[in-house]
Amino acid sequence: MAKQMNNRRIVEILREIALYLRAQDVAFKPQAYEVAAEGIAGMETELSTLYKAYGKKCLDDIPGVGASIAETIEELVTTGNTRAYQVLKKKYPFDMLAFSRIPEVGPKTALLLYKKLHVKTLRDLERAGSAHKIENVPGLGHKSEQKILRGIAFLKSSGERRIIHDVLPFAQHMVENLRRVEGVTHVDLAGSLRRRKETIGDIDLIATTRKPKELIRAFKSLPEVVRVLKAGPQKLAVRFSLGLGGDLLVLDPNAYGTGLVHFTGSREHNILLRELAQKKHLKLSEHGLFRGKTRLAIRTEEQLYRALGLQWIPPELRVGGDEIGLARQKKIPALIPYGSLQGDLQVQTDWTDGTASIEDMARAAKALGLSYMGVTDHTKALTMTGGLDERRLIQQGKEIDRVNKKLRGLRVLKSTECDILKDGSLDLHDTALKTLDLVCVSIHSHFALPKREMTERIIRALKHPLVNIFLHPTGRVVGRREPYQVEMDRVIRAAREYGVVLEINGSERLDLHEEYIRQCVDAGTKLVINSDAHDPRHFSHLDHGIAQARKGWARKADVLNTRPLKAFMVALKKNRV
DNA sequence: GCCGTTTTCGGCCCGACTGTTTTCAGTCG
CATH class of the missing domain: 1.10.150.110 (DNA polymerase beta, N-terminal domain-like)
Incomplete structure (x- = not known):
């Protein structure tokens, strides 16, 4: 080579x-x-x-x-x-x-x-x-x-694209403000934001209104808009204070469905749709679906896809790959819905590198509607975080008992983010691990091992009879750290064989990548979606984790923490053979 | 250069906006 x-x-x-x-x-x-x-x-x-x-x-x-x-x-x-x-x-x-x-x-x-x-x-x-x-x-x-x-x-x-974690709240804030403008009937996100790509290059907003001039004026004067590049009656191109560009597209309300599809993309997906329309002697554009000069009565995305002989395709799947062929065969699954998580199994507290106490994190989780939360502070090998040893872990268990007695409506689970050492053994003794409700493991050192050795190291850890969940399985951080070298097909098969669940981490790691999520779904390897919260504000990462799961074609049944606590624990233990 | 629910050959997406032009080419999504 x-x-x-x-x-x-x-x-x-x-x-x-x-x-x-x-x-x-x-x-x-x-x-x-x-x-x-x-x-x-x-x-x-x-x-x-x-x-x-x-x-x-x-x-x-x-x-x-x-x-x-x-x-x-x-x-x-x-x-x-x-x-x-x-x-x-x-x-x-x-x-x-x-x-x-x-x-x-x-x-x-x-x-x-x-x-x-x-x-x-x-x-x-x-x-x-x-x-x-x-x-x-x-x-x-x-x-x-x-x-x-x-x-x-x-x-x-x-400096090019930004991670969606930064862009989505910024864009949603503008959407909320524009929705209050007089005459406005719709404002929505489109483009890569709606498709939930992990990095975003521009921000597309679409709208309908009875008073276009008011909307355009309001948009131009948003504090987030620093420069107007183009300004037609239907299309404005601007630069935002976040350092990204973007568009506002004003649509005909009678063609909102086709407009939404068009401006959601992806480009490749749209081309395939328009080719499909052409084969049916129709013409598709953002203005509607046409037979000759007559516009067909299509108001929603669902109607458009149906008219083309397709199942509706969720935006997260619109990549221009095999989704259109599968939609024709009615094989698009019901993806895991947003807001469907009942628990979060990776939360750090001020016992190690988190900012808040167990109780404060639990209250924040509960406020978000969760009913259980696993405390997963680091272990002693990760000295820079003040990782817990066996003695401190057992102390922490007592604090969790105290919080559980006090708090109603949310159960705090005793857990750990136990380090996988270089040889695949675990950083804590089994006697300590046995006091926990569940055991999570992950890798924070020796990232540069040869691929075969890294794979064996991970599989050895997954074989350990007390291990339930493998956290951020590839070690990637979007835009900052490449995944370590590992044979993921073997890890995915081993996880299934030993009944270990793989994490979809919703923080800026976004680890697993959707390609591996889809492999898990196909292989029957179970998943959980976690926030990796180090602060009460980080529970919003769960939403990004769900988006990631959807891009990987995951259904609710594939993700164990969509279940209530009891059913979750049963599934977790039953998953272990 | 790719691809197949009319096809292994003959097709291949659509429209808004701008700038430098006297009628259109280039870019973008």
């Missing part, structure tokens, strides 16, 4: 090839490269490892990857480069990917800038703009130059 080729780099190369092809007006191929790139972008498993294990046939199941792109990927994985890309790069040696990230600059403009100004990097381009060279390029002008310079400044300051 040559240079390490990770999925991120493969996706970049496929996207850049697509841009070069678009710039040269090549028909249809760019779309093919983009679809393949999106398919790979949604995977958590590295193609290079899949390829090592299964060879080229591991590429068969990726939507949009056919014979030719499969060869390209094989070339990338084995040699670290590909002929198709090298040829393009040699002909046009400039940073196409970076230029195209500038708002309002696409592949054609990017290529034009390179050809006329011989600029290769963003820095070159910025210099050319400052020297007023861009405005003299035929087809561009002063306004374009200003826009490009502003765009580059924006790129420098914003």
Whole structure:
């Protein structure tokens, strides 16, 4: 194997090839490269490892990857480069990917800038703009130059996508304010926020109103809106104070369903829907579903999907993969509903690195409608958090007894986030673990073990007869830490075999990734969704955990903490063989 | 370059907005 080729780099190369092809007006191929790139972008498993294990046939199941792109990927994985890309790069040696990230600059403009100004990097381009060279390029002008310079400044300051945990509350606050504007009948989130992608690149809001001018004025004057980029009667593009851009789309109330689908996306999902409509001799756009010039009476999303012969598809599944085929066969399951959790099995307190007492955390959990909560403070191997040893753990049990006596309506469970040591043994003695209601385990050290060794280490821990739940199973933190190297298919099978439940962690870890959740669902490996709260405010993470589960096609029955305490404990013990 | 509930060949999504243009191309979602 040559240079390490990770999925991120493969996706970049496929996207850049697509841009070069678009710039040269090549028909249809760019779309093919983009679809393949999106398919790979949604995977958590590295193609290079899949390829090592299964060879080229591991590429068969990726939507949009056919014979030719499969060869390209094989070339990338084995040699670290590909002929198709090298040829393009040699002909046009400039940073196409970076230029195209500038708002309002696409592949054609990017290529034009390179050809006329011989600029290769963003820095070159910025210099050319400052020297007023861009405005003299035929087809561009002063306004374009200003826009490009502003765009580059924006790129420098914003740093691309943000985690949904930061963006969702920000966007919901705007939605609430806009709903109060006179004449407004609907305001909703659309785009990647509604699909609950783990990172968000822009914020899309959609609305209907009897008084469009009032709504547009109110939107422009929101404190969150710092700059208006475009302002038509139906569409406004702005930049928000969070450092992201976004749109407000004002829809015809008679076409709210089709508008909602259109602006929810994904782009790839929409293309598949419109192709399907076309095959039925219909035309689909944000304005409705049309037969000839007549608009069919479609008011809701459900009606639209039905008219296309499909089950309604929840936004979280609209990725442009296999969801449309399964919807045609009526095989979209009832996903786990938001708000359906009855307990939270991972909560830290001020006994270690949490900010609040057991009692305060319990009251916060109860206020959110939960009826049980597991206290999972760290164990002694994690010295920097003041992890508990056996003696302190038993002391903590007494405090939990005290809180349980005092508190009605919520049961605090004695638990632990027990460290899995390097060799797969546990950080606490069985005698202490036996005093607990349930035992959770996780990894916080030796992240860099070779894959085989890491897998054996984890499986040894799962085999331990007292272990119930494996927390944040891959160690990832969105945007900050890559997952450790581990054979997840083996872990998922072992969890099922030994009756251990895998956690979906709703904090900024979002661990498990949805790809593995779907594998768990298929394998019959049970799941729980936890907040990993270190503070009373963190129970809101549960919602992100549910979104994650939904993206992984999980149903209520797959997630054990949707059950009342008694049934949960029965399922947890029965799950153990 | 991909794909199949009319297809292994012949198709391949739709409209709003802007800028630099005298009628349209490029970008975006």
